Amino acid sequence: MLHINNIEVVYSKIILALKGVSLHVPEGKIVTLLGSNGAGKSTTLKAISGLLSGEEGQITDGTIQFEGKTINEVTTDIIVRNGIFLCMEGRRIFKDLTVEENLMAGAYTRKDRRNIKEDMEKIYVYFPKLKALQGRKAGFLSGGEQQMLAIGRGIMAKPKLLLLDEPSLGIAPLLVKEIFQIIKQINKEEGTSILVVEQNTNVALSIADYGYIMENGRVVMQGKADYLLSNEEVREHYLGIG
Numbered sequence: 743m744l745h746i747n748n749i750e751v752v753y754s755k756i757i758l759a760l761k762g763v764s765l766h767v768p769e770g771k772i773v774t775l776l777g778s779n780g781a782g783k784s785t786t787l788k789a790i791s792g793l794l795s796g797e798e799g800q801i802t803d804g805t806i807q808f809e810g811k812t813i814n815e816v817t818t819d820i821i822v823r824n825g826i827f828l829c830m831e832g833r834r835i836f837k838d839l840t841v842e843e844n845l846m847a848g849a850y851t852r853k854d855r856r857n858i859k860e861d862m863e864k865i866y867v868y869f870p871k872l873k874a875l876q877g878r879k880a881g882f883l884s885g886g887e888q889q890m891l892a893i894g895r896g897i898m899a900k901p902k903l904l905l906l907d908e909p910s911l912g913i914a915p916l917l918v919k920e921i922f923q924i925i926k927q928i929n930k931e932e933g934t935s936i937l938v939v940e941q942n943t944n945v946a947l948s949i950a951d952y953g954y955i956m957e958n959g960r961v962v963m964q965g966k967a968d969y970l971l972s973n974e975e976v977r978e979h980y981l982g983i984g
């Protein structure tokens with residue numbers, strides 16, 4: 743479904759952030775992109791979403807293909823319309839809008855407006871906490887609730903591929919587990935393919951089918967999630983991070 747072939751990304755014409763990254767997200771699967779701070783994970787998600795130009799970043803080599811089409815030069819708006827939705831690190835929800843209004847905002851590109859109400863109810867089944875908070879301004883939600891809202895908003899867009907940037911960031915460990923279980927459930931029930939960037943290696947690999955580990959702008963290791971979870975090197979260097 744998504745094929746990234748050997749991409750190179752340069753910021754401000756001099757900082758080489760990605761040095762030939764290749765990765766693949768098959769349809770209906772959960773793939774996780776792991777690695778420490780500054781490894782290039784967020785840059786990879788931004789490259790897929792067409793968000794680099796705002797940061798003076800540029801794809802200088804390689805291709806990103808989604809459903810057979812090269813999308814290197816495509817704008818974010820068209821990428822969203824083609825079925826890729828990015829939930830950003832730091833959540834980027836509308837703090838002055840209510841929970842319900844934020845969820846509605848997620849559906850703005852959809853053509854099938856008929857089912858929006860039904861889908862909103864589905865979000866409330868995945869995240870019962872959001873149902874109880876539907877009339878509240880999003881700015882008053884806790885970090886974990888805001889994260890749920892950000893993911894809920896992503897699902898309202900009905901993407902084929904959902905990109906998640908560090909859903910565990912700043913959230914209590916118990917809630918992290920809950921959110922990852924819901925991500926797994928969404929993948930199963932909606933068939934949404936998911937690429938999730940994480941520093942919390944353990945929890946991400948526990949729901950993923952496949953994982954890539956990045957260091958310093960390169961993929962240094964990859965494999966099936968259960969293989970990576972039991973791999974000595976991975977356990978030593980990456981488990982317990984995050």
Ligand code: ATP
Nearest residue numbers: 753754757759778779780781782783784785786797
């Ligand atoms: P983190 O978890 O800290 O976000 P990451 O793995 O997502 O880390 P990136 O944010 O993709 O890493 O950063 C990769 C490299 O690119 C880093 O060296 C970073 O300093 C650099 N970089 C990221 N964004 C910019 C930018 N807008 N301008 C210049 N350099 C940048």
